[in-house]
Amino acid sequence: MDIKQKLLGVIPAGAVxxxxxxxxxxxxxxxKAYRDSVGVWTICYGHTRGVTEGLVVSMAxxxxxxxxxxxxxxxxxxxxxxxxxxxxxxxxxxxxxxxxGEPALQRSTLLRLVNAGRKVEACNEYQRWVNAxxxxxxxxxxxxxxxxxxxxxxSPPP
Numbered sequence: 620m621d622i623k624q625k626l627l628g629v630i631p632a633g634a635v636x637x638x639x640x641x642x643x644x645x646x647x648x649x650x651k652a653y654r655d656s657v658g659v660w661t662i663c664y665g666h667t668r669g670v671t672e673g674l675v676v677s678m679a680x681x682x683x684x685x686x687x688x689x690x691x692x693x694x695x696x697x698x699x700x701x702x703x704x705x706x707x708x709x710x711x712x713x714x715x716x717x718x719x720g721e722p723a724l725q726r727s728t729l730l731r732l733v734n735a736g737r738k739v740e741a742c743n744e745y746q747r748w749v750n751a752x753x754x755x756x757x758x759x760x761x762x763x764x765x766x767x768x769x770x771x772x773x774s775p776p777p
Contacts, residue, residue, distance in 0.1 A: 623765065626640055626769070630707055634709040635693070637710035638693075642665065642685060642689070642714070645714075645758065646663075648663060652674040658752075662681075662684075663676065663680070664688070665718070666681070666685070666688055688717060689713065689717070692717040693716075695721040696709055696712045696724070697709075699721070700730070700733055702736055705772075707772045708772075711766045715745070719748065723748075727748075728744055729741055729745065729747075738770075742770035742771050745764075745770065748763055
């Protein structure tokens, strides 16, 4: 099943449910620490805080860190967005923060446009964030396409 189809099934449940589906899809899971595309020690579903070479953890620890990392990302969105947004838009921004960090959001044109109420232009900004380590990555292109799709998502009428 396509990731967008999976997301359609969880969109009504809100940002946390969306991210619980989206993050494992793009991050995958590794119980052993590895270096990501820019050399950062990473484990589980993209968890980086406190990760060192040789670290091995359980699936239970990965699940706990995923929930914590989602909370941290969504808290960052809530701290920085000054206008009302939908839960789906919040999830797209949460994925951005999860992947790139709160400082990247804070200095982004994406956030400035969201806060200016310029939603269409803000959604276009996701495509600017497809590089890591100075090169364009196919996985980031796919991820930003989904973030942009979420940003533009309109709930079907009841």
